Amino acid sequence: MSGYIEMRGITKVYPSGVVANKNVNLSIEKGEIHAIAGENGAGKSTIMKVLYGAEKADGEIFLDGRKVSINSPRAAGALGIGMVYQHFMLVGQFTAWENIFFGIEEKNALGVLKKKEMIRRAEELCEKYDMHVDLTARAADVSASTAQKIEILTVLARGAQLLILDEPTAVLTPQETEQLFGQLRLLKKSGYTIIIITHKLKEIMALCDRVTIMRQGENVGVYNISDVSEAEISRLMVGRDVQMKVDKEKAQPGEALLTVTDLTVRGKGGRNAVSGVSFSAHRGEILCIAGVEGNGQREVVRSVCGLNRKYTGEIRFGGVNVAGMKIRKIRKLGLSHIPEDRMTTGCNTAASICDNLIALDYAENSRLGFLKTKKLRERSCGQIADYGIKGTLNQKIGMLSGGNMQKVVVARELDSDPALIVADQPTRGVDIGAIETIHKRIVAMRDAGKAVILVSADLAEVFSLADRIIVFHDGEITADITDVSSVDEVQLGRYMLGLERMEVQHG
Amino acid sequence: MIGFIFSEDFLLSSVMFALPIVFAAFAALISNRAGIVNINIEGSMSVAAVCGTLVSHFTNSWVLGLLTAAAVGVLMSLLLALAALRLRTDSFLSGIALNTLATGLSVYVLYAVLGVKGDSSAAAAVAIPKISIPVLRDIPVIGKLLFDQSVLFYVAILAAIFLSFLLRRTKLGTEIKATGFNPAVAESVGIRTRVVKVKALIICGVFAGLGGAFLSMSYLQYFSAGMVAGRGFIGIAAEAMGLGSPWRTAFFSLLFGAVDYFSVGAQTVLTFPYELLNTLPYLMTIAALVIYAVINKNKKEK
Numbered sequence: 001m002s003g004y005i006e007m008r009g010i011t012k013v014y015p016s017g018v019v020a021n022k023n024v025n026l027s028i029e030k031g032e033i034h035a036i037a038g039e040n041g042a043g044k045s046t047i048m049k050v051l052y053g054a055e056k057a058d059g060e061i062f063l064d065g066r067k068v069s070i071n072s073p074r075a076a077g078a079l080g081i082g083m084v085y086q087h088f089m090l091v092g093q094f095t096a097w098e099n100i101f102f103g104i105e106e107k108n109a110l111g112v113l114k115k116k117e118m119i120r121r122a123e124e125l126c127e128k129y130d131m132h133v134d135l136t137a138r139a140a141d142v143s144a145s146t147a148q149k150i151e152i153l154t155v156l157a158r159g160a161q162l163l164i165l166d167e168p169t170a171v172l173t174p175q176e177t178e179q180l181f182g183q184l185r186l187l188k189k190s191g192y193t194i195i196i197i198t199h200k201l202k203e204i205m206a207l208c209d210r211v212t213i214m215r216q217g218e219n220v221g222v223y224n225i226s227d228v229s230e231a232e233i234s235r236l237m238v239g240r241d242v243q244m245k246v247d248k249e250k251a252q253p254g255e256a257l258l259t260v261t262d263l264t265v266r267g268k269g270g271r272n273a274v275s276g277v278s279f280s281a282h283r284g285e286i287l288c289i290a291g292v293e294g295n296g297q298r299e300v301v302r303s304v305c306g307l308n309r310k311y312t313g314e315i316r317f318g319g320v321n322v323a324g325m326k327i328r329k330i331r332k333l334g335l336s337h338i339p340e341d342r343m344t345t346g347c348n349t350a351a352s353i354c355d356n357l358i359a360l361d362y363a364e365n366s367r368l369g370f371l372k373t374k375k376l377r378e379r380s381c382g383q384i385a386d387y388g389i390k391g392t393l394n395q396k397i398g399m400l401s402g403g404n405m406q407k408v409v410v411a412r413e414l415d416s417d418p419a420l421i422v423a424d425q426p427t428r429g430v431d432i433g434a435i436e437t438i439h440k441r442i443v444a445m446r447d448a449g450k451a452v453i454l455v456s457a458d459l460a461e462v463f464s465l466a467d468r469i470i471v472f473h474d475g476e477i478t479a480d481i482t483d484v485s486s487v488d489e490v491q492l493g494r495y496m497l498g499l500e501r502m503e504v505q506h507g
Numbered sequence: 508m509i510g511f512i513f514s515e516d517f518l519l520s521s522v523m524f525a526l527p528i529v530f531a532a533f534a535a536l537i538s539n540r541a542g543i544v545n546i547n548i549e550g551s552m553s554v555a556a557v558c559g560t561l562v563s564h565f566t567n568s569w570v571l572g573l574l575t576a577a578a579v580g581v582l583m584s585l586l587l588a589l590a591a592l593r594l595r596t597d598s599f600l601s602g603i604a605l606n607t608l609a610t611g612l613s614v615y616v617l618y619a620v621l622g623v624k625g626d627s628s629a630a631a632a633v634a635i636p637k638i639s640i641p642v643l644r645d646i647p648v649i650g651k652l653l654f655d656q657s658v659l660f661y662v663a664i665l666a667a668i669f670l671s672f673l674l675r676r677t678k679l680g681t682e683i684k685a686t687g688f689n690p691a692v693a694e695s696v697g698i699r700t701r702v703v704k705v706k707a708l709i710i711c712g713v714f715a716g717l718g719g720a721f722l723s724m725s726y727l728q729y730f731s732a733g734m735v736a737g738r739g740f741i742g743i744a745a746e747a748m749g750l751g752s753p754w755r756t757a758f759f760s761l762l763f764g765a766v767d768y769f770s771v772g773a774q775t776v777l778t779f780p781y782e783l784l785n786t787l788p789y790l791m792t793i794a795a796l797v798i799y800a801v802i803n804k805n806k807k808e809k
Contacts, residue, residue: 010631074697087690089692089695090689090692091684091685091688091689091690091692091693093684093688094684094685094688098681102681102692102693102696103686103693103696103697103698104696105681107677107678110677111677111678111679112676112677112678113676113677113678115676127554162523192553273633425640476761
């Protein structure tokens with residue numbers, strides 16, 4: 001056993017006592033595309049951060065049979081290891097080429113930059129690896145897929161031989177994903193070694209040579225892709241059989257509960273983020289808003305939920321015009337909202353699980369300004385058991401893993417007896433087991449006659465939950481799909497990119 | 508009144524009043540770009556002013572006085588660096604503390620050296636000279652403006668060129684901008700952001716020192732307690748209006764300088780209580796910051 005990279009006996013215990021990696025061995029061959037698969041909290045990001053020098057851990061790392069110590073990303077870079085994080089590490093105000101050469105600038109003896117030289121080298125890199133980006137565009141202004149290309153170029157410009165990509169497809173459309181895979185295969189052909197962290201089984205099957213599966217901080221198996229099936233990988237990831245497809249009956253849509261008419265929201269630089277959009281959400285139906293992020297979905301959700309009040313057009317909820325209404329009042333009408341970002345708007349990370357669970361109705365459950373503590377705590381305990389939240393009542397919610405934190409938010413929002421649920425990326429960064437729970441709950445809400453609006457960038461989720469799909473592109477609806485089985489991912493991708501447009505019937 | 512504003516004298520005096528503000532604004536600019544707020548520019552100017560003028564007096568050399576002022580400005584900056592970067596205090600609170608310290612320290616220095624508490628007029632400094640270019644200075648309007656000015660006027664222009672070159676074309680400039688914009692990314696490519704901040708603070712200190720020296724060695728030839736009179740803060744406001752660009756910052760400093768001069772000069776042509784006129788620069792600062800905040804807010808919403 002003398003792979004390109006050998007990690008032996010890696011153990012990482014966080015100061016909080018969480019064991020992220022337990023005596024993990026990992027072997028990477030030169031020139032392969034290797035997937036690290038596992039649920040959230042399985043320790044796959046941690047082990048990669050250890051390899052990249054961003055986390056310190058016990059154990060040994062060998063590179064080409066030679067023992068190395070990697071104490072910092074800088075040290076990793078010197079050994080030819082580069083990492084593309086899920087959250088891009090770009091300076092938004094810098095141009096693409098400035099980012100690519102940031103920290104490794106070409107300069108003369110006086111520290112004056114050789115701009116032309118750097119742009120020329122950046123162009124060469126783009127050409128060589130078939131990644132075409134506008135090098136003079138500011139990083140903050142480019143799409144997620146372009147930002148990702150800049151990131152990859154940044155790593156390549158530093159002379160990396162091994163690329164680690166953390167959930168690279170989370171922000172991409174199917175077409176962009178295909179393009180990325182093409183580029184990664186090209187890199188592989190040029191002799192690069194690639195590790196991708198992912199939990200998307202289809203992508204593992206389509207792209208990778210081998211997969212290492214992690215569960216609860218341990219390596220539970222390494223397989224050649226040709227020797228293993230999707231179902232097997234998912235069983236190993238979760239530790240039990242997982243129902244991949246959500247069981248649901250055909251929807252029985254009832255009356256329209258929310259009608260949005262001619263909604264227009266101004267966006268950045270005076271352009272319309274949403275322009276003249278009309279749709280309605282019916283009881284007993286899961287309406288899915290699909291689209292590449294940043295095409296107006298966020299503004300629609302914010303307007304519907306009362307977070308944005310500057311819009312033209314009309315939003316009626318149960319017949320009531322909600323224009324100018326306070327959020328609390330709209331919620332009283334029966335709205336519940338699972339926000340896309342649990343860390344900033346979904347919950348108060350400094351407060352306990354219990355405090356977060358009672359955030360919606362603590363006022364109703366108090367007398368003379370004193371909380372009815374016993375009642376609220378009992379109810380919260382019930383929810384923790386009910387949703388399988390791994391945590392205790394008084395534990396700070398910030399200590400939980402993403403999946404468990406999301407379960408707290410979902411429990412709070414779904415148990416508030418809503419009429420309409422707006423679920424914005426409800427399973428982003430959530431592990432398979434928790435996704436299953438959340439999906440089941442959402443379908444149960446629909447079956448109980450609630451209206452559900454699901455915003456999701458995850459096409460697998462869209463297809464398994466949606467009864468109806470509206471696709472957003474550039475602030476407009478490019479498709480209104482009432483028969484979800486009639487379209488496939490590729491077709492949906494074309495609508496998402498605005499390459500094709502469906503005749504949209506309003507209403 | 509109109510004649511007063513459009514006179515050559517008004518233009519020249521406005522530029523003179525603007526000089527200390529320009530230096531304060533440049534000081535604010537470089538530290539802000541590196542992401543460290545230095546609100547002690549006012550205090551640094553004050554201590555630099557007293558030290559500069561005294562050294563100039565006792566050594567009979569304006570060059571030594573000027574260099575002392577710059578060095579004292581750097582020392583004051585390093586005090587902030589020590590507190591905010593090494594001891595990890597809040598830079599804003601440390602800045603407030605240092606301002607308070609500077610108020611007392613400048614008078615203390617004055618008292619320790621001369622035994623007086625009000626001003627150092629008894630020990631007049633060798634003034635920073637003018638550079639006056641024959642012939643050119645006789646060109647109407649721009650002659651006096653461009654070719655018959657204090658050394659510090661030319662230093663200010665060089666400073667603006669220096670700053671924009673530094674920020675746009677050098678490695679250090681790139682590091683400063685990145686540290687201000689996104690320190691996490693800067694750290695990730697191996698830049699030690701604390702070191703970058705210290706470097707920015709050193710440059711900041713030099714500018715603050717020059718601003719102080721202008722007041723006590725050029726505008727007047729002695730130090731008087733309270734002579735900085737908020738110019739450090741006005742400089743910060745001018746920098747905010749300039750949105751991080753050296754030339755725009757210089758322009759807004761000039762505007763503030765004009766208002767500053769107006770509040771003094773207009774007393775001779777206007778029958779208006781001078782106490783109210785004197786509030787103009789400060790009212791203008793508040794107005795400017797409100798406009799700045801509104802523009803910024805609209806930008807963010809867009």
